[in-house]
Amino acid sequence: QVQLVESGGGLVKPGGSLRLSCAASGFTFSDYYMNWIRQAPGKGLEWVSYISSSGSFTNYADSVKGRFTIFRDNAKNSLYLQMNSLRAEDTAVYYCARNLVTEDWFDPWGQGTLVTVSS
Amino acid sequence: QSVLTQPPSASGTPGQRVTISCSGSSSNIGSNTVNWYQQLPGTAPKLLIYSNDQRPSGVPNRFSGSKSGTSASLAISGLQSEDEADYYCAAWDDSLNGFVFGTGTKVTVL
Numbered sequence: 001q002v003q004l005v006e007s008g009g010g011l012v013k014p015g016g017s018l019r020l021s022c023a024a025s026g027f028t029f030s031d032y033y034m035n036w037i038r039q040a041p042g043k044g045l046e047w048v049s050y051i052s053s054s055g056s057f058t059n060y061a062d063s064v065k066g067r068f069t070i071f072r073d074n075a076k077n078s079l080y081l082q083m084n085s086l087r088a089e090d091t092a093v094y095y096c097a098r099n100l101v102t103e104d105w106f107d108p109w110g111q112g113t114l115v116t117v118s119s
Numbered sequence: 120q121s122v123l124t125q126p127p128s129a130s131g132t133p134g135q136r137v138t139i140s141c142s143g144s145s146s147n148i149g150s151n152t153v154n155w156y157q158q159l160p161g162t163a164p165k166l167l168i169y170s171n172d173q174r175p176s177g178v179p180n181r182f183s184g185s186k187s188g189t190s191a192s193l194a195i196s197g198l199q200s201e202d203e204a205d206y207y208c209a210a211w212d213d214s215l216n217g218f219v220f221g222t223g224t225k226v227t228v229l
Contacts, residue, residue, distance in 0.1 A: 061215075104152060105209075106209075107175065111163050
């Protein structure tokens with residue numbers, strides 16, 4: 001079955017860095033765009049970034065532009081999010097989710113990984 | 120930040136019909152399709168409605184979606200206790216070149 005499993009979350013100090021991973025299985029990973037979406041504690045959903053199926057195209061929410069980098073390894077069926085210069089407001093559960101280039105919906109989502117930025 | 124506006128809460132008794140609105144602009148809902156996600160307590164969001172009004176396999180037909188202009192709606196008819204959850208609308212935004220989500224609506228079954 002289609003599965004996305006995030007990992008790499010944890011506690012990091014403000015200004016620090018963290019790399020999240022998302023392992024995909026059950027589908028042809030290289031056919032899909034991939035996204036990171038986050039949810040701060042008790043808050044709503046915020047789209048963070050997407051990457052095209054080949055990795056050639058990416059974009060970011062203004063809130064993370066210049067600090068976060070999305071990339072993928074299609075040979076390893078894996079998606080990554082390199083997060084630098086972390087701030088308290090980056091504290092959230094981070095989800096990965098897929099979508100086809102011709103479809104603008106996310107299905108399925110991973111279970112999420114919690115990132116806490118605190119001194 | 121959320122670009123799509125939803126009411127923070129909605130409620131009903133079992134069997135009632137509940138409707139959730141989602142208001143956007145010409146750059147998102149006005150020019151792209153709307154999708155809805157259901158987030159049960161403590162779980163990841165799940166796709167509920169795609170392309171404005173389509174239900175994925177396995178989603179009960181008491182859930183329905185519609186879109187008109189720069190607004191969309193999700194209706195739950197025959198409300199059940201297991202429908203207690205947070206609901207989010209979402210769409211692609213041509214100006215931001217990214218996805219935008221609604222502010223979220225918490226549905227309570229009284």
